[in-house]
Amino acid sequence: MATVRLPGGPTLSYQEWGRPDGAVVLMLHGLGSSGDSWRHVGQVIGEGFRVVAPDARGHGGSDWTNRYSFDLMRDDVVGLMDGLGILGAIVVGHSMGALTAYRLAATRPELIRLLVLEEMPPPDPAKPPRPLPRQPEPDADHDWRAVIAVRRWRNDPPRDWWDLAAQIPSKTLVLGGARSYLPQPRLREVSQRIPNATFTSLDRGHVIHEERPSEFLRVVEPFISWFRK
Numbered sequence: 001m002a003t004v005r006l007p008g009g010p011t012l013s014y015q016e017w018g019r020p021d022g023a024v025v026l027m028l029h030g031l032g033s034s035g036d037s038w039r040h041v042g043q044v045i046g047e048g049f050r051v052v053a054p055d056a057r058g059h060g061g062s063d064w065t066n067r068y069s070f071d072l073m074r075d076d077v078v079g080l081m082d083g084l085g086i087l088g089a090i091v092v093g094h095s096m097g098a099l100t101a102y103r104l105a106a107t108r109p110e111l112i113r114l115l116v117l118e119e120m121p122p123p124d125p126a127k128p129p130r131p132l133p134r135q136p137e138p139d140a141d142h143d144w145r146a147v148i149a150v151r152r153w154r155n156d157p158p159r160d161w162w163d164l165a166a167q168i169p170s171k172t173l174v175l176g177g178a179r180s181y182l183p184q185p186r187l188r189e190v191s192q193r194i195p196n197a198t199f200t201s202l203d204r205g206h207v208i209h210e211e212r213p214s215e216f217l218r219v220v221e222p223f224i225s226w227f228r229k
Contacts, residue, residue, distance in 0.1 A: 001013055001014075001015060001061060002014055002015075002016070003061070004079075004080055004083040004084065005083075006076060006079035006080065006083065007079065009057075009072075009075070009076060009079055010057045010062060010063035010065050010076065011062065011063050012054050012055060012056075012057070012062045012063070012076060012079075012080055013035070013054065013055045013060055013061030013062045014035055014052055014053060014054035014055065014080065015035045015036065015038075015039070015042070015052075015053045015054075016050065016051060016052055016053075017039075017042045017043050017045075017046035017051040017053075018042075018043075018045065018046020018047065018048070018049050018050050018051045019046065019047075019048070019049065019050050020050055021050070022046075022048060022049040022050040023049055023050065023089075023090065023113070023227050024049065024050050024051075024052060024086050024088075024089040024090065025042075025045055025049045025050070025051045025052070025089065025090045025091075025092060025224065026052050026053075026054075026077070026080075026081070026086070026089040026090070026091045026092070027041075027042060027051060027052070027053040027092045027093075027097075028053075028054070028056070028077065028091065028092070028093040028094070028096075028097025028098070028100050028101055029053070029055070029056065029059070029094055029096070029097050030094045030095030030096045030097055030098075030119075030207070031095060031096040031142075031146070031147060031150050032059070032140075032142050032147065033059065033094075033142075034055045034059050034060030034061075034141065034142075035053030035054050035055050035060060036053070036060070037094075037207075037209070037210055038051070038053045038092075038209065039053075040209070040210070040213040041209050041213045041216055041217055041220075044213070044217055044221075045217070045220075045221065045224075048225070049090070049224070052080075052084065052086070052089075054076075054077075054080055056073055056076070056096070056097070056100070056146075057072065057073065057076055057146070058142055058143035058145065058146035059141070059142045059143070059146065060141060060142070064143040064145075064146075065143075066145075067149075068143075068145060068146045068148075068149035068150070069149060069153075070099055070100055070103050070153065071103070073096075073100045073103075074100055074103045074104045074107065074108075077091075077100060077101075077104055078104070078108060078111065081111060087111075088110070088111055088112065088113045089111065089112070089113060090112075090113050090114040090115075090116070090224050090227060091104065091105065091111075091112055091113075091114070091115055091116070092116040092118065092220070093116070093117055093118065093120065094118040094119060094207065094209060095118070095119050095120065095121065095206065095207075096150055098117040098118055098119065098120030098121075099120055099121065099153075101115060101116075101117060101120075102115075102117060102120060102164060102165075102168070103164065105168045105170055105172070106164035106165075106167040106168050107164075107167075109167075109168065109169050109170060112168075112170040113170065113227060114170060114171050114172075114173075114223065114224055114227060115168065115170045115171070115172040115173070116172070116173045116175060116220055116223065116224075117172065117173070117174045117175065117190070118175045118208060118209060118216075119175065119176060119177055119180055119182055119187075119206050119207070119208065120174070120187065120190065121154060121182055122182070122183065122186035122187060122189070122190055123157040123158070123161035123162050124157065124183075124186060125154075125155055125156060125157065126151075126154040126155050129155045130151040130154045130155055131151070132147075132148050132151055132152070133147055133148060162193065165190055165193035165194045166193055166194070166195065168194045168195070168197075169195065169196065170196065171196045171197075172191070172194050172196060172197035172198070173197070173198055173200065173219070173220070173223045174187055174188070174190055174191035174194070174197055174198070174199045174200070175199075175200055175201075175202070175208065175216075175219060175220070176188070176199065176200070176201040176202070177201070177202055177203075177204040177205050177206055177207075177208050177211075178201050178202065178203045178204070179203065179204055179205045180204075180205050180206040181206060182206065184201055187199065187201075188201075200219050202215055202216075202219065
């Protein structure tokens with residue numbers, strides 16, 4: 001585990017696997033998780049790439065902060081890349097991390113080489129609305145204020161988030177789980193709005209890369225393999 005202090009921002013913890021000289025694969029985890037959730041797939045992908053998996057602010061070993069938003073998490077990723085000297089990366093995001101990656105790809109496209117969005121909640125109001133916690137969970141390794149911020153977004157996402165899809169020029173894989181609680185037709189629609197995207201649905205739940213790492217890799221490795229150094 002290593003850390004990087006972001007200028008004017010939090011200190012982020014991150015893990016690395018693989019080749020230091022390889023093309024970078026940046027893996028962004030979901031709400032309430034950490035970079036360690038990528039360890040099984042990260043070690044395999046690391047056979048041909050440099051894999052970097054940060055803990056988002058308010059998660060794992062990264063600083064807990066007073067404010068949380070997808071713009072701030074996007075800025076944290078930019079700061080992490082600057083701090084590690086990463087000029088561009090294959091960005092893989094799951095759920096909350098996919099929303100961060102989506103925002104990054106639309107607003108800082110020069111940083112994205114390829115994009116994988118695993119089980120990204122479509123920018124629709126959650127039905128039923130996601131409950132907001134009233135107090136911290138005992139011994140939780142994530143900040144309950146981060147949960148509140150993300151669930152508020154899920155319950156009332158900005159209307160312009162659908163429009164961001166058309167602003168993403170990078171080749172994109174949208175990956176869904178057929179047994180997930182997320183509406184797969186809306187994930188397919190996200191892929192149709194991104195100019196250079198494909199959609200694949202696996203017979204799994206919401207956290208495909210942890211439920212069945214081999215199936216996740218079977219789809220993702222061929223997608224990113226042509227970028228292998």
